[in-house]
Amino acid sequence: MGAEAAKAAKPRLTPSEFQVLAQYLYEVSGIHLDPGKAYLVETRLGHMLEELGCASYSEFLYRLKQDRSKSLVHRFVDAMTTNETLFFRDTGPFDLLRYKLLPDLIDRKTSGAVGGLRPTIRIWSAACSFGQEVYSVAIVCHEVLQHAPGVSVKILGTDISSAAVGRASAGKYSAFEVERGLPPGIRDRYFQKVGHSTWKISDEIRALCQFKKLNLLEPFGFLGRFDIILCRNVAIYFKPEDRKDLYERMADSLEPWGALLIGASEFLTGVTQRFTARRHLRHVYYVRTDS
Ligand SMILES: C[S@@+](CC[C@H](N)C(=O)[O-])C[C@H]1O[C@@H](n2cnc3c(N)ncnc32)[C@H](O)[C@@H]1O
Incomplete structure (x- = not known):
């Protein structure tokens, strides 16, 4: 599927893709995703898949694992981390x-x-x-x-x-x-x-x-x-x-x-x-x- 078609139909994360992606995230960052967090992955990675023209999460995973420069891995981790913070938090x-x-x-x-x-x-x-x-x-x-x-x-x-x-x-x-x-x-x-x-x-x-x-x-x-x-x-x-x-x-x-x-x-x-x-x-x- 080309970039245009991928844009039209947003890829859905299958349970087995979720498992592989969650395991990969754990290996590179230690961040543990509970099984109920598929929606979080879709929300945070949806734009990246669209931008890369990936038709499925399997294709995205393949690109991640092929990424020798690690720049995509960094973007993946950046997207999956929760950076919520503020000055003098909790005082x-x-x-x-x-x-x-x-x-x-x-x-x-x-x-x-x-x-x-x-x-x-x-x-x-x-x-x-x-x-x-x-x-x-x-x-x-x-x-x-x-x-x-x-x-x-x-x-x-x-x-x-x-x-x-x-x-x-x-x-x-x-x-x-x-x-x-x-x-x-x-x-x-x-x-x-x-x-x-x-x-x-x-x-x-x-x-x-x-x-x-x-x-x-x-x-x-x-x-x-x-x-x-x-x-x-x-x-x-x-x-x-x-x-x-x-x-x-x-x-x-x-x-x-x-x-x-x-x-x-x-x-x-x-x-x-x-x-x-x-x-x-x-x-x-x-x-x-x-x-
Ligand atoms: C919610 S913020 C907390 C920021 C600040 N400590 C605070 O309490 O306001 C969590 C931060 O942990 C970082 N983080 C997640 N996994 C990490 C890891 N394995 N090593 C280092 N930092 C990590 C995230 O990138 C994110 O910026």
Whole structure:
């Protein structure tokens, strides 16, 4: 069937095609699709099939597996990931950072500081989507560290989606995106308006952040140790065994005093014993059980 005919009749995903596609998505991203999610695949991939002139999902799968450059695989993963995010999402983690985790870290890093060496706080946003989480963390760090000039911070944002990492790194947001979660005072202080309705993160905040493409199911020990890891609203898409493995590898990537922050609807109880829950200001964070 040619491109015109494919456009006319939208391909439907058969149950066996769904199985193969879901297995392929799992292999390349760890994202687990429940059997009832065929509609999600059709909604998210429909346009791509149309654009590629694929008459069926089997043809699309064939093209995916033949794609030596991996550019189609990246587009497939980008389309299948849920990038929903916003600035200061859930607020609690950012209060924790401002009033508990950063002050404690500053005390720890400055009390044993060796003359001449400027201690650095390392923070990782492990599935940063379009970067709102990273810049929210960076704004809080910038404000808190103004009172601790001897300490610096580096924030790493990673995501499996190349498109998301590209957007995060550019630090540009629509008026709608900055209105979601950003109080106007913060927006005006840390963003510049560029063009008609785009806001760009300020250079002083951008300079604290780095971005990298990274699949959390692959090894990440090479990133080194972090004082704080945010792993929010991503492990929900993984199978229970992959979720457990991910959190346990994150325990290894945390400093012994480090803290893990997870999403508001996520939990570690019964998932792994490598973390112990701590509570501050009604918000929960996790420390390594051996700390
Ligand atoms: C819902 S967003 C969460 C963004 C942010 N952490 C928050 O809570 O607002 C989930 C992100 O996880 C990313 N993701 C999904 N599977 C991943 C994987 N295997 N490795 C790394 N990132 C992944 C997606 O691309 C998406 O940007």
